[in-house]
Each structure stands twice: as structure tokens, then as C-alpha cells.
Amino acid sequence: MVIGLVRFKGGVRVKLNEEVIRVGQLASGWEEAVKQCGQLLIENGNVEARYVHAMVDNVHTLGAYIVIAPGVALPHARPEDGVLQQGISVSVLQEPVSFFSDKEAIVFIGLAAQDKVMHLHLLKAVAEVIGDSEKLAHLKKARTVREVQQLFDKESG
Numbered sequence: 001m002v003i004g005l006v007r008f009k010g011g012v013r014v015k016l017n018e019e020v021i022r023v024g025q026l027a028s029g030w031e032e033a034v035k036q037c038g039q040l041l042i043e044n045g046n047v048e049a050r051y052v053h054a055m056v057d058n059v060h061t062l063g064a065y066i067v068i069a070p071g072v073a074l075p076h077a078r079p080e081d082g083v084l085q086q087g088i089s090v091s092v093l094q095e096p097v098s099f100f101s102d103k104e105a106i107v108f109i110g111l112a113a114q115d116k117v118m119h120l121h122l123l124k125a126v127a128e129v130i131g132d133s134e135k136l137a138h139l140k141k142a143r144t145v146r147e148v149q150q151l152f153d154k155e156s157g
Contacts, residue, residue: 033097036091067104067105089108092148
């Protein structure tokens with residue numbers, strides 16, 4: 001099942017299915033956390049395995065640029081790296097993992113977009129959650145899949 005993308009005047013609203021969300025994950029480091037997040041996209045039919053390898057390679061090459069908010073990483077790669085259909089996956093770890101020495105994340109939001117327009121729509125949907133300090137705090141402490149779904153499903157106001 002693909003994530004639901006409900007189109008409305010301002011863009012799209014993301015409705016995540018339970019298959020693309022994991023909470024309470026354990027990861028030995030950022031690389032394992034990125035792979036876990038990417039695996040959800042593979043299993044949901046959003047990306048090929050090579051896309052996940054590209055996500056990891058991007059961090060090795062470019063650094064911890066994927067840490068886009070305190071405690072939140074947004075691993076992604078280019079559409080040509082193996083995107084099959086747009087999607088988002090969310091993995092909330094039990095404990096934060098460090099990126100090199102200066103940044104850490106406990107929430108990993110995998111992003112797969114087929115083109116630049118969809119990339120911007122998906123980023124906007126993510127920003128509506130992580131840009132709200134109350135929603136972000138709830139996301140970092142989420143203990144159930146339903147909690148994560150509800151955060152992404154809420155209409156922006």
C-alpha cells in the first residue's frame with residue numbers, strides 16, 4: 001500500500017500507512033538507522049535497494065546535512081537513484097544516534113520523490129510536523145505507530 005497523498009489547494013497532505021512507520025527501533029549508529037528507514041521504503045514498493053545505498057553514500061560524501069531539525073534526520077537521494085513511487089517512511093529510535101561528532105537524531109524520515117515538484121510537496125508535509133515544536137516533541141516521544149500517523153494526518157492550521 002502506498003502512502004496516501006491527498007491533493008488540496010495548497011499542495012498535498014500525507015496519510016501514512018502503518019507499514020512505513022516503526023517506533024522503538026534500535027540502531028547502532030546513523031548508518032544502520034538510515035538503512036532501517038530506507039528498508040521501509042523498499043518493503044512498501046517506493047524505492048529499489050540502490051536508493052538506500054545512495055542515501056547512505058550521500059551522508060558519507062556530504063556529511064550530516066540530513067539532520068534538518070534538532071533530533072530529526074531526513075535521509076533521501078535523487079529520483080534516478082531508484083525511486084519507484086513517492087513515499088515517506090518514519091522510524092523513531094529508542095535512543096538518538098550520532099552523526100560523526102556534532103549532530104544526532106532520534107527520528108528518521110525517509111523521503112522518496114519522483115520529481116522536484118513532489119519533493120517539495122513531501123518536504124512541506126514533513127515541515128508541517130517538524131516545524132511545529134509541539135508536534136516535533138510528540139514525534140520524538142512517539143511510542144506507537146498510531147501516534148505518528150496522527151501527527152502527519154492532522155490538517156495544518
